[in-house]
Amino acid sequence: MNKLVILDRDGVINQDSDAYVKSVEEWIPIPGSAEAIARLCKAGYQVAVATNQSGLGRGYFSQSDLDAMHAKMIDLIEAAGGELAGIFYCPHTPEEHCDCRKPLPGLIHQIERHLGVSAxxxxxxxxxxxxxxxxxxxxxxxxxxxxxxxxRTLDKGEGLEQASIYKDLKSLVNELLN
Structure with missing residues (x-):
């Protein structure tokens, strides 16, 4: 079994906002997420983050704001005893037609290259x-x-035939490790 877990950031690790998460103050962890990541690490998993951050390309926040949000996330995960294998983000707007903006797999390919593993x-x-x-x-x-x-994604119900569904990251990790 592949021991790589790739996490989206906003809405998985921290609370999301339709107005974008724009500052370290707005970056609020979802309860139990940092501890869940630490548990994965302790169980031998590599955990990487793949996140669209078009707010950077749209000018809603700066690179230093994004760096501060990621530093906060890393600090919380490390305080819980975990370590991220990397944070990979797409700074582009949809109009830039890059290959790294999800649903395209460019960020996953970056993770594969960086870690030297297949996804x-x-x-x-x-x-x-x-x-x-x-x-x-x-x-x-x-x-x-x-x-x-x-x-909201579940309520739309499209494209989820192959997906497992969990209340939150903590619940997923509990099931995966038990």
């Missing part, structure tokens, strides 16, 4: 269909969490 059989965890589609394009198993936009 085939890895677990892709997201709260939107585009997260799952990016992972599935690389042979990942799909898991939808109902935090963030997850409930």
């Amino acid at each position: 085939e059989g890895a677990l892709m965890v997201g709260d939107s269909l585009r997260d799952l589609q990016a992972g599935q394009a690389c042979g990942c198993r799909a898991a939808l969490v109902l935090t963030g936009k997850g409930q």
Whole structure:
């Protein structure tokens, strides 16, 4: 079994906002998410983050704001005893037609290259269909969490035939490790 877990950020690790998460103050962890990531690490999994951050390209926040949000996330995960294998983000707007904006698999390919592993059989965890589609394009198993936009995604019901569904990241990790 592939011991790589790829997580979307907003709505999976931290609370999401339709107005974008724009600052370290707005970056609020979902209860239990940092501890869940630490448990995965302690169980021998590599955990990477793949996140669309078009707010950067749209000018809603700066690179230093994004760096501060990621530093906060890393600090919380490390305080819980975990470590991220990497944070990979797409700064582009949809109009830029890049290959890294999910649902395209560019971020997953970056993770594969950086870690020297295949994502085939890895677990892709997201709260939107585009997260799952990016992972599935690389042979990942799909898991939808109902935090963030997850409930809205579930209510639409499209494209979730292959996905496992969990209340939140903590519930997913509890089931995966038990």
